[in-house]
Amino acid sequence: MVKVAVMGHGVVGSGVVELLMKNSESITKKAGQEIEVKYILDLKEFDVPYKDKFTKDFNVILNDPEISIVAEVMGGLSPAFDFVKSLLEHGKSVVTSNKELVAAKGATLLKIAKDHNVNFFFEASVGGGIPIIRPMHLCLAANEITEVAGILNGTSNFILTKMIHDQMPFDEALKLAQQLGYAERDPSADVEGHDACRKICILASLAFGRHVYPNTVYTEGIDKLTLEDVEYADAWGGVIKLIGRAKKLDDGKLVVTVYPAFIPHHSQLANIDDVFNGVLIRGDATGDVVFYGKGAGKFPTASAVVADVIDIAKKHSTVKSLSWEDTTENIVVDYKTSPLQFYIRVATPDEATSKKEIAEIFGDSDFLSRNNEPDGEYAFVTGKMTEYELEDKLKSMSPDYKVLQKIRVLDY
Amino acid sequence: MVKVAVMGHGVVGSGVVELLMKNSESITKKAGQEIEVKYILDLKEFDVPYKDKFTKDFNVILNDPEISIVAEVMGGLSPAFDFVKSLLEHGKSVVTSNKELVAAKGATLLKIAKDHNVNFFFEASVGGGIPIIRPMHLCLAANEITEVAGILNGTSNFILTKMIHDQMPFDEALKLAQQLGYAERDPSADVEGHDACRKICILASLAFGRHVYPNTVYTEGIDKLTLEDVEYADAWGGVIKLIGRAKKLDDGKLVVTVYPAFIPHHSQLANIDDVFNGVLIRGDATGDVVFYGKGAGKFPTASAVVADVIDIAKKHSTVKSLSWEDTTENIVVDYKTSPLQFYIRVATPDEATSKKEIAEIFGDSDFLSRNNEPDGEYAFVTGKMTEYELEDKLKSMSPDYKVLQKIRVLDY
Known part of the structure; x- marks a missing residue:
């Protein structure tokens, strides 16, 4: 018997408790x-059948030697970081769905976990129910990974889908x-790309x-x-999708970006x-592998x-290889130095010379057209160049x- | 240091040796x-830089106590089964890419592995480079899986793609x-569905x-x-795809089939x-998760x-949960008892009454049309019924x- 604590009884936390009960046999x-x-740690009170398990005191969990695994599903950096660290x-091993915590403090917490011979797992922090962290770690072990790219934010993708298939404007x-319920009242973390x-x-x-910090990533x-x-x-x-991508360059440095792109x-x-x-x-051996599923919920x-809890419960040893190192060096290069194609839309009052001028400046460009295109609007996709050149x-x-x-063009 | 043997130096076997050398640092x-x-076991001789590793004698591998992991990439049941069993x-732990072996003898070999406290892994037996066996086992552990379906044969899918996008007839x-080089000279295992x-x-x-045997599966x-x-x-x-699927019914029995389907x-x-x-x-919790990638090569x-080799090398314990049980009971039900929609194409000399007669017999049906449809050809998709009713x-x-x-219709 393994005894666990769940910190946070919100959407995910209640799901964790319910799932552990519902599928307990398998x-x-x-x-x-x-x-x-x-234990379930939450400051609020809930009228649920398992309400005897609630506590408001973190120290009850911390100091109970029976607890060997804790699921942190509170979200946010504070107090989550201090709790997980302690x-x-x-x-105690910790599993978390908290992407903010892992993105900001992953290297630190992984090191503490390693030093104390326990596990820090975070499968739920990316891609919701899609198995991605562990397959990447385990099954692609034989590969040199050269690039990772994804549609990582369900809210943005929902909005883009409505724009693409139902011609619904962004605001609507x-x-x-x-x-x-797909977007928060303050939707900035989703629509501005911070979550991705x-x-x-x-x-x-x-x-x-090596740890890639969010503040080094153009978003x-x-x-x-x-x-x-x-x-x-x-x-x-093609279509416009919000793509988070990380690409390894020949010198080992990385291009890491989040932006909408033509695909x-x-x-x-x-x-x-x-x-x-x-x-x-x-990967160098597998080629492209894609994982798809519900990214949230x-x-x-x-x-x-x-x-993650099951994986820890059934192992008697600690997984030390699911880890990365901290680094003070900035391993992310200036994204403007990588050559890309660009979609550009311009307006000009002087139509006569426009196409010619654009062709002269940008070289080989594909001009695009649309229904009811107003006079003086030009849209085109350039050849490959760096963003500085552009x-x-x-x-x-x-x-x-x-x-x-200006929208970047990617080819996956 | 772990010493391994590779049995079979064909396409996959040579890839295993090269990959272990090429990415040895990571x-x-x-x-x-x-x-x-x-050791590399092969009866043929190869002019490769590592030719000193070749042996023609299986017993050299079997009796060398230094060898703790063997990769079986020979294919076929004999002598692979006897070798792996021994x-x-x-x-010694064994990893294999041999789907014929796992499909026919998986339960037996998993039991022997368990009894001898070693691992029998087979990630490469399904989906080539796509991580699928381990993600399914590990990351979906918290789910009750209700259905698995896939495009599992690359050769068939290549042929269908040419038929769909280039209007190329099957034979061509x-x-x-x-x-x-995607299909063998005798293509029956691929195009007749046995590989899938x-x-x-x-x-x-x-x-x-529980072990599902190929001879219980309608193919x-x-x-x-x-x-x-x-x-x-x-x-x-939609399109026609060759779909292998396994669905769990409420009584725990399975519908397992391989056939081309409208998707x-x-x-x-x-x-x-x-x-x-x-x-x-x-899965009951994740909803649909899809894994995509190169299925062969x-x-x-x-x-x-x-x-798989890496996973065994880094563990000190044996994974006992990646396993299933043998069963003498037939757990696969008659596929004709599950309700489905069907696409039917008929020819009739008597056009006048056809549509009416079809509607009377099949109830609500969608009639389909195509360019240059000849007189007397009718194609339609029925409502849901069992194949016996059909x-x-x-x-x-x-x-x-x-x-x-007659083509079955699936909705994924």
């Missing part, structure tokens, strides 16, 4: 022993997402072995996208719609948390051009 | 110790697949805990499909093209074999109807 079989929830130092789609940023940091750290959200851009993307032969229709990432997430891992996320070219355009949009 | 780091290939009984697409059958048996056994290949069917599928709103365009399985594989796992498959209805049609095609 979980016991898989873990090789029974798993019992002894638990690991007290020899956001409102709908809020009504359906945390997740790509976790994936990049694991893939490349742009979907809040500036319009239906015109969606229509031009379709004319180009061709035939890409495995292009057809991932609604609140679903997808992660592509490019009570039971998908809870199932990832419980899987900026120079944009600056060299006549001053009466107005750049309405 | 592999050593991940395994926590160096992994050295001590190795496990001699306390098969010839192309053979030219490109072995893989769905392995996935079903793991998902549901139909893609060799009877025509471009007309492909065109009607498109008119219906709607929006399905995550519909967009898996060329030689790629995809596996969908439906030298390095993708070798990378799965090597990942057969009765087909029998009750006027004798001048000729049933040209």
Whole structure:
């Protein structure tokens, strides 16, 4: 019998408790022993059948020698970081769904876990119910991973799907997402890309072995996208998706970014719609492998948390290789130095010379068109260049051009 | 230092040896110790830099106490089964890419492994380089899996892709697949569905805990499909894919089948093209999770074999839960008793009454049309019924109807 504590009884926390009860028979079989929830830490009170398990005092959990595994599903950095740190130092293994915590403090907590011979697992922190952390770690062990890219934020993806398939403007789609409970009242973490940023940091750290901090990652959200851009993307032969990506360069440095991008229709990432997430891992031996599923939600996320609990319960040893090192060196290079194609939309009062001028400045460019395109609007996809080169070219355009949009083009 | 033997130096075997050498630095780091290939078993001779490692005598491997892990990548049942059995009984762990072996003898070999406290791993036996066996086992531990379905044979999928996107007839697409090395000279294992059958048996056994034998699984290949069917599928709103599926019924019994099926365009399985594989796992908590990647090929498959080797090398204990039980009871029910929709294509000389008669017999049916549809051809998709009900209805049609095609409809 393993006794566990669940810290936080919100959406995910209640899911963890319910799942452990509902599937207890098969979980016991898989873990090789029974798993019992002894404590649930929450300041609020809940009228649930298992209310005798609640405590408001973290120290009850910390100081109970019977507790060997704790699920941290409170979210946020404080007090989660201090709690998790103390638990690991007290020899308890911790599993978490808290991407903010892992992205900001992963290296620190992994080191503490290693020093105290316990596990710190975080399968649920990326991709909700999609198994991604452990497959990446275990099954791709024989590969050199060269790139990780994904649709990592379900809320943004839901909004983009509405924009693409139902021609719903951004504001309206956001409102709908809020009504359906997919977006928070303050949606900035989702639509501005910060949530996706945390997740790509976790994936990049694991893939490349050194902690990638969110503040080193260029992050742009979907809040500036319009239906015109969606229509031009379709004319180009693809869709706009919010992509978090981390790519290893030949010198070992990384390009890590989060931004909306044109993705061709035939890409495995292009057809991932609604609140679903997808992660592509490019390995030197496997080629591209894609993992797809529900990136959020009570039971998908809870199932990832419980899987981590089971994995610890059935092992008698500590997994030391699911880890990465801290680094003070900035391993993330300036994203503007990597060559890419760009989609540009401009407005100009002087139509006559525009196409010619654009062709002269940008060289080979694909001009795109859409229904009811207004006079003086030009949209085109450039050849490959660095973003610095692009900026120079944009600056060299006549001053009466107005750049309405710039979206990067990726080819997965 | 772990010393391993590789049995078989074909496509996969040479990939295993090369990968262990090429990525040795990162592999050593991940395994926590160096992994050295001590022997390669093959009757043929190869002019490779590592030719001093070859042996033709299995007993050299069996009786060398230094060898703790053996990769069996010879394929086939004989002598692979006897070799693997002896190795496990001699306390050596075995990893294999041999789906025929696992599908036919998995329960037996897993039991021997357990009895001798060693591991028998087979990540490479399904989905080539896609991590699927271990993610299913580990990360979905908290779920009750209700269904597994997938595109499991890359050769068939390549042929179907050519039929769908290039309107290439089956025979021609098969010839192309053979030219490109995707299909064997005798393509029956691929195009008649037997390879997919072995893989769905392995996935079903793991998902549901009891060995599912290939001879209990209804298996139909893609060799009877025509471009007309492909065109009607498109008119219906989808594509034809060869799907292996295993579904758990409420009474715990299983429906396990392999056949070509209509799949709607929006399905995550519909967009898996060329030689790629995809596996969908439906869990009660996660919902649908899909794994996608290269299902075959030298390095993708070798990378799965090597990942298994690494996993054994870094563990000091034996994994007993990656297993299933043998059973003499037939747990697979008659597939004709599950209700499905069906696509039917018929020819009739008597056009006038046809549509009416079809509607009377089959009830609500969607009639499909295609370009240059000849007189007297009718294609339609029925409502849900069991295949027995369908057969009765087909029998009750006027004798001048000729049933040209019957394809099942699945909704993933």
